[in-house]
Amino acid sequence: xxxxxxxxxxxxxxxxxxxxxxxxxxxxxxxxxxxxxxxxxxxxxxxxxxxxxxxxxxxxxxxxxxxxxxxxxxxxxxxxxxxxxxxxxxxxxxxxxxxxxxxxxxxxxxxxxxxxxxxxxxxxxxxxxxxxxxxxxxxxxxxxxxxxxxxxxxxxxxxxxxxxxxxxxxxxxxxxxxxxxxxxxxxxxxxxxxxxxxxxxxxxxxxxxxxxxxxxxxxxxxxxxxxxxxxxxxxxxxxxxxxxxxxxxxxxxxxxxxxxxxxxxxxxxxxxxxxxxxxxxx
Numbered sequence: 001x002x003x004x005x006x007x008x009x010x011x012x013x014x015x016x017x018x019x020x021x022x023x024x025x026x027x028x029x030x031x032x033x034x035x036x037x038x039x040x041x042x043x044x045x046x047x048x049x050x051x052x053x054x055x056x057x058x059x060x061x062x063x064x065x066x067x068x069x070x071x072x073x074x075x076x077x078x079x080x081x082x083x084x085x086x087x088x089x090x091x092x093x094x095x096x097x098x099x100x101x102x103x104x105x106x107x108x109x110x111x112x113x114x115x116x117x118x119x120x121x122x123x124x125x126x127x128x129x130x131x132x133x134x135x136x137x138x139x140x141x142x143x144x145x146x147x148x149x150x151x152x153x154x155x156x157x158x159x160x161x162x163x164x165x166x167x168x169x170x171x172x173x174x175x176x177x178x179x180x181x182x183x184x185x186x187x188x189x190x191x192x193x194x195x196x197x198x199x200x201x202x203x204x205x206x207x208x209x210x211x212x213x214x215x216x217x218x219x220x221x222x223x224x225x226x227x228x229x230x231x232x233x234x235x236x237x238x239x240x241x242x243x244x245x246x247x248x249x250x251x252x253x254x255x256x257x258x259x260x261x262x263x264x265x266x267x268x269x270x271x272x273x274x275x276x277x278x279x280x281x282x
Contacts, residue, residue: 045102046095046177050128051151059087065127068160071168079129079155088122091177103183106154106167107174111218114167114207117180128172129153145170167207186279187214187223189270197270200263204256211271212279219253227275229268238264 053059059082070077091097102118130152131140141149152172159166187210189198201222206215211223222228228237236247241264244251259267 044105044176044178045097046091046175048091048175050173050175053087054082054151058090059128061086062130064133065129065155065157067155067157069162070155071159071162071166072170074162077155078133079127079153080131080133081127081129081155084126084128084154085122085124088118092118092122095177097177098179101180103178103180105176105178105183106169106172107176108169109171109173110148111216112169112171112207113216113218114169115183116167118177124156124166125158127155127157129155184214186212187274189273190277191273194270194273197266197268197273200259200267201270204259204267208253211274212277222271223274224278224281227271227278229272229275234268237268 050059062080062082065079065081067077067079069075092099097118099119099122103115104118104121105113105115107113132142132145132149135142139146149170153170154168154172156163156166156168184202187198187201187206189195201211205222208216208218210216210221213221213224220228232240238261240247241256241259243255244253245255
């Protein structure tokens with residue numbers, strides 16, 4: 001009887017292992033008549049639940065830090081925070097991560113998912129803030145931010161002025177590591193003429209929105225199952241980007257003021273192009 005039960009258990013474990021292996025090898029097809037290109041589903045090389053990491057003692061050595069210029073608050077701030085770089089150094093060693101070809105995606109509980117190259121992060125001194133020292137006694141965060149800022153807020157103490165190209169996500173829960181050459185493939189245009197539009201999307205939109213599931217989930221997906229240009233006219237897209245509040249009361253999206261009309265045209269042309277390269281969502 002015992003041997004029979006053990007055999008059943010081994011069989012179940014084998015099935016589960018096979019299923020996991022199959023999931024890791026999952027590919028999707030681009031729906032384009034002239035190509036049958038398959039792409040990896042960009043499964044992460046590694047995903048870390050930061051709450052579990054803290055509970056397991058993997059994140060330690062909290063200290064009081066001064067952030068010279070907090071990009072969210074637009075001034076100097078003080079936090080109790082955990083240095084992230086030593087933890088990343090351990091992961092690089094134990095997981096054999098290639099710093100030259102790895103992206104870190106910072107997954108937040110509100111769907112904001114910015115990404116940075118691992119090499120760029122390792123050249124700086126990021127911290128995971130766990131307590132705002134301006135909060136009232138007994139609280140980690142100021143009253144209006146309690147539900148948004150925990151469990152972690154990524155800060156960069158050495159930045160003396162507002163620095164473009166760095167993410168300051170709050171409500172940070174997971175770190176996801178993906179190979180750089182795979183992470184963006186589903187949203188990468190085959191036509192090199194559209195690369196400028198892709199770069200504008202990546203820099204300005206991808207933190208909150210996605211194309212073919214590449215990007216954040218705070219805002220709507222741009223390409224599947226319907227491309228945004230299939231139900232919004234170009235003039236409305238441009239007007240909405242410039243002033244979302246004129247279209248939606250209490251919109252979560254702030255006005256985008258750094259893009260010129262010509263750049264918006266390039267970005268929208270990229271989105272039009274991607275209509276022909278939707279991934280299967282079966």
